[in-house]
Amino acid sequence: MSRSARLVPAAAALLALAVTGTACDGGVHGTPGGSGVRDPYFPKAGNGGYDVTHYALTLDYTPGTRHLTGKAVITARATKDLSAFDLDLSGLDVDSVTVEGKRARWNRAGQELTVRPHDDLDQGETFRTTVRYAGTPKTLTDPDGSEEGWLPTADGALALGEPVGSMAWFPGNNHPSDKATYDITVTVPKGLQAVSNGELTSQRTKGGRTTFAWHSAQPMAGYLAVVAIGHYDITHTTGPHGLPVLTAVDPTQAEAGKVLAKIPDIIDWEETNFGPYPFSSTGAIVDRPGDAGYALETQTRPVFPADQLDTSTLVHELAHQWYGDSVTPKSWRDMWLNEGFATYAEWLYAEDHGGKSAQQTFTDLYEGDDEDIWAFPPAKPSGAAHISDSPVYQRGAMVLQKIRQKVGDDTFYDIIQGWAAAHRYGTVDTADFTAYVEKKAPDKDFGEIWKDWLYGNGKPDHP
Template identity: 60%
Template sequence: MPFPPPCVRRALPALAAALLSVSCTGDAGGGGPTGADTAGDPLFPRLGNGGYDVGHYRLRLDYDVKRRRLDATAVITARATEAIRGFSLDLAGLTIRRVTVDGKEAEVQRKGSKLIVRPAAPLGKGATFRTTVDYDGRPRTLTDPDGSTEGWVPTDDGAMAVGEPAGSMTWFPGNHHPSDKAAYDIRITVPEGWTAVANGELRDERSRGGRTTFAWHSGEPMAGYLATATIGKFEVARSTTKGGLPLYVAVDPREAGRSRKPLSRIEEILDWESRLFGPYPFSSSGAIVDHEPEDVDYALEVQTKPVYPEAPDHTTVVHELAHQWFGNSVTPKRWRDMWLNEGFATYAEWLWREQHGGDPAQKTFDSLYARDEDDPLWEFPPGDPGSAKNISDDPVYERGAMVLHQLRIAVGDKTFFRILKEWPTTYRHRNADARDFIAFCEKAADEDLSELFDTWLYGEGRPEWEYEP
């Protein structure tokens, strides 16, 4: 793997107690039902919230680089999916100054990583409401079990915001589960001479009084863990592909030399992946390359602009850009289906090598299958990681790709490559799970594939099975 591992890491030890400490439904203090204070994810039982669906986040962030302090306002537009008297938001750390709902003061409680809000009046089912949260403080980082870091990560010239699986709640309140995607507008004010990069397209950049505000717009739905607000002294290159897609590439000058060649291939890689996976699902692309942020040694598939902690190689760029289809546009309903992100992005690496003079995918598969039965690759099935700490281990990445290769053998190249293109097109900007994917494949192949998936996706240990058409 180009960076260990190329995307996410493990998961949430620093928050484990908080994420397990509160019941799945709650009351905001006083009679009346509240939305669930969790999305009910088995691997992350305290992430996400119920009772509403977010349509849009408008974030205003003012960052003092020297003091590492954030002064911010989040305006969250949502629709009530049931009649509720209150609701909760995910937010780790920071100080709440004021919360209003539809312009009226709301009661607020803090319970661990939950911000429980009680509006002045109940919200009827189907009602659209706007919650405004004013907050400030020094954003925190979260430490994962392997010692890696996520959240708002300070750098020597600013900050890197990386959020998978839960780090985004360290810098803005929201429904931080991938099942609730929304559009974003993010305005970031920093000292003049610094650059602030977020998702989507830069709509405005203006300086006043020694500070510069960058206004970013992301119109396509995005899960919270894919949001970023990365600040630093960057060299910025703006261009447009031959097909008219805007590219925005921000690189720390210390990484510029080694980054030049791999990043120059972004358009080539996007063209190749678009032929395989269907039209690129977003209205812009690019990259952010920082310089060795503290404890961050992984790349992350931030929507429209993957984030790299140092100059990437081109294989890592292939992987992270493939995530724009698999994970970003088609997003898992639950974290146990992380293999739908990582298996596809890893298999994209296999296909890139196969189609660009490297090893055939079958040879890559064979070298993995040859590993001993006690190798960590066989520790758990990719479709059932069992624990949050496992979601970024080899079985999710490599065995996830092995599932896809076995599918390719079973249905043949013609049907397999049709699935590769039609799956992300059919589920564009939606959420999906393994059951959706299996049903999709069986319909495309017009055959029962349960034995294949039972063995390769859910089977324990090293599979002793060979598909015979």
């Protein structure tokens, strides 16, 4: 039960007025921020009225008890006059909330943590909110049945966020349209490691516990934040231009090192095809089979269950660092801009490394008997449970091959490299992409590709 539920009746009434934005003293000029950003597939995700610029997360976790203690310091800018605003937080118990150092009233309803600051916030004002919380973090189940959030493992935990799992372990604006920089500091029992995004800035042991501090200087969507706690063999190497490469591998999965050793060469190949690597480090986290049900492109350091790590999947998740992580979808409807591109990267890598050409892969899919590919168009998934289905991946990649057929290789590579450069660290939707393609090849007509391959239902008549 939240503390706000124990207010005396008069105070509770006052809170209710504050949360709805109704003036009780004539002095309120702001209104509450929205409790969602109306994502077409996850309408409760995210919040309106502010943009986060930085998260400073301080976590303390004990695997034996599964107890997490957290402090989130959230720096944001108000995009309207605010009397209240929401953060997304699923489960966990909130101990206190302050805004600009002053105690704030708050209440809970589902995944919404509604905060009423002591003083209204003016449009354009930068403000800092501190939330202290604790409890046993939850594992969430997606509409497609996969698990995310906080996943307990044999010797620790794995925190994964796509699409909305990050709210299981920290409060925030839980939508890819609001990206921020991060500092993630994790304290665990001595002998365990805590691995996260970006670069390790400090490590210290005191009183039988070790604290790891990680810094991500480039903007990141909340679903790409990761924390991996457990026993890991840590390896440091370098990639192109001296790029730091850090891999963390569960000691029982040492064979993974043979695949991970390809990271520098893969990054070099991807830079040739996609443009400069967008972040200040790279690497991977490999856990035991079953610790997660999927690989995920967590920023700078993708996560792989050992049984899903192979060269093609590594190429895929590293390609996401350009397409998905640096250039991020404005809504979950635009998932194909992540997965179609990363899948096409697999096709291109095979083409350049003795495998089938991308055109042959395209033809095989078109002529094959996998009807699931044609279940819906890549730009219009048929619901939240289907944003990771094969049309988003395979047919999304087919759209890119159709563009390549239309414009030729020189213009095609100008398009995919220019797209990554023009929207570096930004957010995009499908209309942004089609407009960009048309601008880069103004003498070509893409109407049929958009109508039949990107937005059209069923299998197009001609490959």
